[in-house]
Amino acid sequence: MDGRVYVPWFSVGETDEDAFETLEGACCTFVSVLRERAVTWPCEPDDTLILRPEETGFAHLLALLYAVTPGTHVISHVFGAFFDGQGVLGTELHDQMYIPLQGSVVGIHRVAGSPARCAELTADWFERILRGQA
Template sequence: MPVQPWFASDDPETESELDGAERAFVAVLRERAGAWALAPAVSWVARPEDDSSLVVCAGVGDGPLGWPLRVGLHLSGATVRGDRFAHQNFYWLTQPPTGLALNATGSPEALAVASAAWFERVLRMPVVRHEWYHEGRLYAYRCLFAGDGDGDGWCDGYRDALAPPGQRERLVAAGALDAGYWVRSGALGRPDRVVVLRGTPG
């Protein structure tokens, strides 16, 4: 089976719509990524609907319980910003920034070099899963890069039926419940268990 190249365009039209600076950025980024000693990962180049920037994404993992994780960056003019993607959104960066955040300015080539180094560093990070239990049963979990410092991000999974009694009401009152099932991990307190999915956390 052929290996998908790093940072291929999500749509053939995206490639044809790149301007000169974006084309130079993507070419250097792909060249740098081709030298990584990393297992293939999900990655792509795309544009959000408002066409405000070039979005570049990479992710790791495809197993159960919260994988995969996605990080990405926005290239806009002479500036690039990178971080985890926002809650269940593969175009917008999380706010406030996490410990993974990248901010750089410069030429397209310099930004591509900085972005490639950032992607490689993040993709090599250990990955952990935070788990919350009630009466011995898992009711919430969240996967994250061990060094991202985001202690109050959205959980990847939450089962209200297995959660402690009255917790849903407390989450609603705290503004920590979104769309009825996405929960802020910070509102759950310290996880009951941390499972290392990849690597060795420092």
């Protein structure tokens, strides 16, 4: 064992313990699909996070992607996707308050559908951002 701590993709909650088991229904499906897709992305698992509504003050689940400058540990941008169970609104966010930024470097991501479909399209969006194609 090399002493590293396992961090899952899109760990749920702000604590060191992954709170995935607290998610239900649509949110559980949404996060599961994001986790499955993220394993092929050019970033680290701890560059992703899920915040529950009670952790943000927003009424929706928030999937976060921290874009890190290559070769550093410096976060250059924060992107978030708000999931309400039926749709997603994604954009670049303020790096501490997680509110949408004016003049985002990416366009607004809006999708609706099943939780799995929303997650697939959101994963596509996150991947385009990471690959510099958004």
